[in-house]
Amino acid sequence: MNLISDIQSIYENIEQLQVVKCGMFHEGVAINPDGTPKYSTMDSVTVFDRLPLCTHELRNVRLGCAHSGVNVKFESTLDKLIALMPHKSEIISSLKTSFSATITKIYTTDHQMGHLEHQLGHCQIDGLMHERAKLEESKALLKEKHDGLMNQLKQLKTDIELFIKNELNKHH
Secondary structure, three states: OOHHHHHHHHHHHHHHOEEOOOOOHHHOEOEOOOOOEOEEEEOOEEEEOEOOOOOHHHHOOEEOOOOOOHHHHHHHHHHHHHHHOHHHHHHHHHHHHHHHHHHHHHHHHHHHHHHHHHHHHHHHHHOOHHHHHHHHHHHHHHHHHHHHHHHHHHHHHHHHHHHHHHHHHOOO
């Protein structure tokens, strides 16, 4: 393959990726038919059943998913682009740094949501409705933060696609 077709292939691979505002649904605690959280106790530790993750196929094309390797693969793709376009390495490296920073924030938010959902499960079990209401407010704020990060990620993906497309257009 030649340089242009290699860059075109990278562009097409990136174009296939999605950014989906999932609301971190998978971090939720599974609920019994009676509305109580599903959980078990092991060595006096409460372990809540979680809602299922998206399918492996979906996670493999959804940038920002904290439960797949798609983000690492994307960074590797940017490294390949740097190798193909060393004269543009500074721009691509900057985009990669922004991508990595955004992904780190998404992972942190995802972890915070998991912890919060655990606390909400305990509140429901223990009947702490006042505490639960405060946690639900925090949950809404985390979802809003996650949506904002996913918007940033979508913009970064768009910026990278436009950059590559502009470079390809210079050679046509």
